[in-house]
Amino acid sequence: MATISTPRTGNGGIGERDVAVPTSRSPAPAVANPAPLGLAAFAMTTFVLSMFNTGLVGSGGEPVVLALALAYGGVAQLLAGMWEFRNNNTFGATAFTSFGAFWISYWAYLQFFAKSVPAADAGHAVGLYLIAWCIFTAYMAIPSLRTTVAVALVFVLLAVTFLLLGLGNADAHHTLIKIGGWFGLATAIVAWYASFAEVTNATFGHKVMPVGPLGGS
Secondary structure, three states, X not given: XXXXXXXXXXXXXXXXXXXXXXXXXXXXXXXXXXXXXXXXXXXXXXXXXXXXXXXXXXXXXXXXXXXXXXXXXXXXXXXXXXXXXXXOOHHHHHHHHHHHHHHHHHHXXXXXXXXXXXXXXXXXXXXXXHHXXXXXHHHHHHHHOOOEHHHHHHHHHHHHHHHHHHHHHHOOOHHHHHHHHHHHHHHHHHHXXXXXXXHHHHHHOOOOOOOOEOOOO
């Protein structure tokens, strides 16, 4: 279906479909909302990694993050982004596809490329990588203000998390990394809540868990 799109927001999670003006072609069947999947995949992977960044769990178990980063945070979230394209949701498609790619790239870096980076440069390289993601997250926080309070809070907390982790890795500042880990835990909890609210409200057929819709409809 060809469309003329303008953003609008309802009471849902990471963003509603863009307004579509149909042409003579019949619309395709609707699909389920992929936002709860994308949010849950992001939340769980962020939570597990942040547990190591805070020092609450010993660093010896960190390889478990790679499995989550590839399968759930990466592939599952990337699929959620593709389904958001199908749903004509520009914000959700951009966010989920990008962060799915973030987790896949994180997995690929640690699995294949980290050992080829000189130890003296590794912190600066990872710091640059994380600060670049901070920039993306910060500008995505602006359109998130047209979604819900829950989703907007995820983006604000995540931007701070990336900034702290980026600066901490660049300067080998372990306190900043630990603080970034705590912000990561907060980000994961809010993202989990947004996912829980979205899937619960959809399943019950009415608003059970508030998400705080923002913007106009």
